[in-house]
Amino acid sequence: MRTTTLRVAIAFAGLFAGFALLLLGFLYATTVGRLGLEADRYARKELIELSNIWEQQSINGLNMAVIQRAAQASESLYVLVKPDGRVLSGNIDSAPLDLSQVRRPDADAPLNPNAAVATGFSYERPVPETGRLERRRARGFFLAGPDGFGLFVARDLGPGLQIADQVARVIWMGGAGVLAFALIGGFLVARQVAGRVHELTMTTRAVMAGDLKRRAAVRTLAPGEGDEFDDLTEDLNAMLERIDRLVAAARTTGDAIAHDLRSPLTRLRTRLEDSALRDQTLDELREVIEDAISQLDDVVATFNAVLRLSRLEAGEGGKLEALDVSVLVTQLAELFEPVIEEAGLVFTPNIQPGLMILADRSLLAQAISNLLDNAVKYTQCGEIQLHAKHLPANQVEISISDSGRGIPLEKRDYVVKRFARLDNARSLPGSGIGLSLAVAIAELHGGRLVLSDGLTHEHGDGFGLLARLILPMMTP
Numbered sequence: 409m410r411t412t413t414l415r416v417a418i419a420f421a422g423l424f425a426g427f428a429l430l431l432l433g434f435l436y437a438t439t440v441g442r443l444g445l446e447a448d449r450y451a452r453k454e455l456i457e458l459s460n461i462w463e464q465q466s467i468n469g470l471n472m473a474v475i476q477r478a479a480q481a482s483e484s485l486y487v488l489v490k491p492d493g494r495v496l497s498g499n500i501d502s503a504p505l506d507l508s509q510v511r512r513p514d515a516d517a518p519l520n521p522n523a524a525v526a527t528g529f530s531y532e533r534p535v536p537e538t539g540r541l542e543r544r545r546a547r548g549f550f551l552a553g554p555d556g557f558g559l560f561v562a563r564d565l566g567p568g569l570q571i572a573d574q575v576a577r578v579i580w581m582g583g584a585g586v587l588a589f590a591l592i593g594g595f596l597v598a599r600q601v602a603g604r605v606h607e608l609t610m611t612t613r614a615v616m617a618g619d620l621k622r623r624a625a626v627r628t629l630a631p632g633e634g635d636e637f638d639d640l641t642e643d644l645n646a647m648l649e650r651i652d653r654l655v656a657a658a659r660t661t662g663d664a665i666a667h668d669l670r671s672p673l674t675r676l677r678t679r680l681e682d683s684a685l686r687d688q689t690l691d692e693l694r695e696v697i698e699d700a701i702s703q704l705d706d707v708v709a710t711f712n713a714v715l716r717l718s719r720l721e722a723g724e725g726g727k728l729e730a731l732d733v734s735v736l737v738t739q740l741a742e743l744f745e746p747v748i749e750e751a752g753l754v755f756t757p758n759i760q761p762g763l764m765i766l767a768d769r770s771l772l773a774q775a776i777s778n779l780l781d782n783a784v785k786y787t788q789c790g791e792i793q794l795h796a797k798h799l800p801a802n803q804v805e806i807s808i809s810d811s812g813r814g815i816p817l818e819k820r821d822y823v824v825k826r827f828a829r830l831d832n833a834r835s836l837p838g839s840g841i842g843l844s845l846a847v848a849i850a851e852l853h854g855g856r857l858v859l860s861d862g863l864t865h866e867h868g869d870g871f872g873l874l875a876r877l878i879l880p881m882m883t884p
Contacts, residue, residue: 417594421587428583432576439575440565447547447563448526454484455549455561459521467557471497474559483564485531485546491556503550503560504529513554524549529562604637608644620652676703728766728853730882733804734759736773737796744780744794751784754791763796763804764882767853775849778842779808779875786873787812790863802881803855809874811863820859846877855879 454477462470471488478486478499487498493507505527513520526549532541548562607624614622624641683696741757748755783792790811799805815823824843843857850857855878862872 417590417598421590421594424590425583425587428579432579435576435579443565444528444547447565448549450484451548451561451563452521452524454563455524455551455559456521458559458561459519459551462553462559463519467553467555470557470559474498483566485548485560485562485564487560489558489560496557498560500531500562503558504531504548504562505550505560507550507558510550510552510558512552512556515554517554519551519553521549521551524551601637608637608641611644611648615648615651620648620655623648673707676700727768729768731765731767731769731772732763733765733767733772733806733879734761734763734796736769737776737794737806740773740776740780741794744777744784748784748792751787752789753784753787755794756791757794759794759796760798763798765804765853765879766882767879768849771849771852775846775877776806776808778846779877782842782875783808783810783812783873786810790872793863798881799878802883804879804881806877806879807874809862809872811872814862814871814873815859823859824857846875850877850879853879 458470458473458477461473465473474486474488474497477484478497481499485498485500487500487503488496489503489507490496495502505525510525513523526547528545528547530543530545532543534540535542544564546562546564548560550558550560552558611622611624623645626638626641626645679696680700683693737759738757741755741759745755745757780792780794787810792811793807793809795805795807795809797805824847847857858876858878860874860876862874864872
């Protein structure tokens, strides 16, 4: 009873019951009500005619008229009642109302058909074909005369009433069946939905208890083909995956910062301490101070990168605007081309024009610059290629491939983490945040970073690296 689905099922069952009642009311209004109005109109018309005869020909003339009409009528009913309550003439046994409750007019008062008492009643009459008694319903008027006699005129409601009763009975029975079906179906649906909700509840409780690896089960294999619960489950799992990464990054950030910054800070302290103990010239002290400032700038840059990465992973920062990424990549290619050629490498840009995306220009420029900087840093010989092109799935790909050391397949998930650096790269300058920043920037733009094998070179010392930034293309 606490589930929303069952409550909705009960609410809809109540709405259906209300609709059934309205339908029954409409049916009675259009059948029984109309038949009753027709019967009242006809009975009142005959009552007025007979009351005129009563006034003009007295009780004897009325009695003869009632006898004649009762003998000829099939749907009209007549009763002429004596002052003592006995029936004088007519085609039914008695007037179907309590005559003691009927107000008698004064002896000198004229007949007034408008003062007649209306009533509805049931009676039995034989069926001509079979002779079996059949219960029928009728409506009529009783008029009390000043002479003590009373006249009752009624009209049978006809077979349409039986049909209306049968239809109403069918509606009641069908309504009860549908109501029961709605309740049973609502219970079964509520049970199934409650099971799906229970799975999500158990997953969230396990995560709250500390099991950040727990994920909810998705019942469809193909994304986008499930129901709303599958969509919710996929979003929940994606959220848990992101939380797991953020928590893992938060757990290791302190150790990574301490590990990567301990060496430069130790060297800086040793250099300053050595300068303080030895007598040095002003130029030598100035050189030491400038070197210390340079090393401190590197430390500050590392902390700024960590701060920016944390904001990006938390979904903060970045203003997405329409951007021609072809122009941006062309400008970065012109900026890095002298650096790459100075390193003795061949640079080959291939940029498709008119690639429009929604992006933060500065963030995207930083991600591409990080990838180009890594390509230059880890490539000793060979070439670097920069491509920007449109993919068939309405996406844009910006790729940087090199013939450098490359990254082994089993290490590619590791190197995109904060401060992650391979052993052969620790001797080179860097903080180990470049790739993690590129991943965070790609995710902020609704894209992804994919690492794979790059270019090979006969004099190279690895299999190269291909870094692909895949971003959604802006649609009109």
